[in-house]
Amino acid sequence: MRTILKNGESALRARGLRLTGPRKVILEVLRGTESHPTAEWVHRMVRRRLSRVSLGTVYRNLRLLVAEGLAAEIPGPHARFDANLAAHHHFTCLRCGCILDVDGPLAEPHAAALRGRVAARTGLAITHHRIEFFGRCPRCRSSRSRRAPARRAP
Known part of the structure; x- marks a missing residue:
């Protein structure tokens, strides 16, 4: 975790930004989970350590981390x-909403070949995909319940 934060701090400083207290905790929370959390979930986790952090602060910092290529x-x-x-790519369970x-x-x-074929047929300059x-995820596939639970964000 220290290396991740050091890298995050270095990357932010290289862009003229500080690793503030909230930013540090947000980065720790985000990098400490393999789930794909919503801003609201990150906010709940951050508030366990910094009780006065607002949801708006979390949103602004998540957007900044995305803009700076750290998330x-x-x-x-x-x-x-x-x-x-x-x-990597993502799988979304249509039943529970988890993202893997x-x-x-x-x-x-296969994606590289498809990009090449699409570019050749359309003349598009594809930069990424x-x-x-x-x-349905393995947990939902094995569930006996026929009723879909409400989707919830981790």
Whole structure:
């Protein structure tokens, strides 16, 4: 964790930004989970350590971390955030709403070929792509309940 924070602090300083108390805790919380939390979840976790931090502060700092390349935002009806910046894709469970990482090497060879074919057929200059998988996670697949639980953000 120290190395991650040191890298985060170095990256922020290189961009002329400080590692403030709230920013440090937000970065720790985000990098301390493998889930893909919402700003509200991050806010709840941060408030355990810094009780006076507002949701607005958390939102502003998450957006700053994304803008500075220290975190990624996963688009959707409720923005989620990801500290895993390695090449990977996401799987979203349509039943419980959980988001799981799918390692890039599993899909990347096919994605690169697809990018090439799309570029060749359309003349587009493709700079990057996003692959998302949807379905039911192992927990929901094994559940006997037929009624879908409410989607909740970690």
